[in-house]
Amino acid sequence: MAGDAAADRGAAGRAAAPRFPRAAPGARAQAICRGVCAGARAPEFLATLGDRPRAIASSSSPAYIAMSLDRFGLAHHFGPHVYSADGWDRGKPHPDIYLAAAKGIGADPAACLAIEDSPTGAQAALAAGMTVVGFCGAGHIVDRGAHGAMLRAVGVHHVAEDFADIATI
Helix, strand or coil: CHHHHHHCECCCCCECCCCCCCCCHHHHHHHHHHCCCCCCCHHHHHHHCCCCCCCEEECCCHHHHHHHHHHCCCHHHCCCCEEECCCCCCCCCCCHHHHHHHHHCCCCHHHCEEEECCHHHHHHHHHCCCEEEEECCCCCCCCHHHHHHHHHHCCCCEEECCHHHHHCC
16 A cells, blocks of 8 residues: 555655564563673672672663573573662662662771762762773673773773783782
């Protein structure tokens, strides 16, 4: 029908992008997860920490965090100490999620080392009073030099290209 054809045309008369049914939230997260990789040597690095307390403080949804940890076999390194600011009134760059994570593991924030790959997250950890490592080794970071410069600009204490760098701090 002419009406349907017109509805499938963009403003310039070209065919518009096809309409896809909205993916179920779980399917969408799985598709996103397929494009994400854990930083090189993350499991080995976490294994070197022994019984030192650790937590995740993320802006992602709890379901996405759990899926990512399961995909890379890292969940056992954090146990119940996975904190999501998803839906909070104040997410990053506010310190709330980092303060909750420190409280959850029973640590003074000033004694915590935060490893952050985003400038906004780094601002949150700094505001919480933590020592912050700007991490440039995540798979989604294309230009490590430029990313490190952005992290330095927000005031991180250290910049690490990979987990071996963090182990020396």
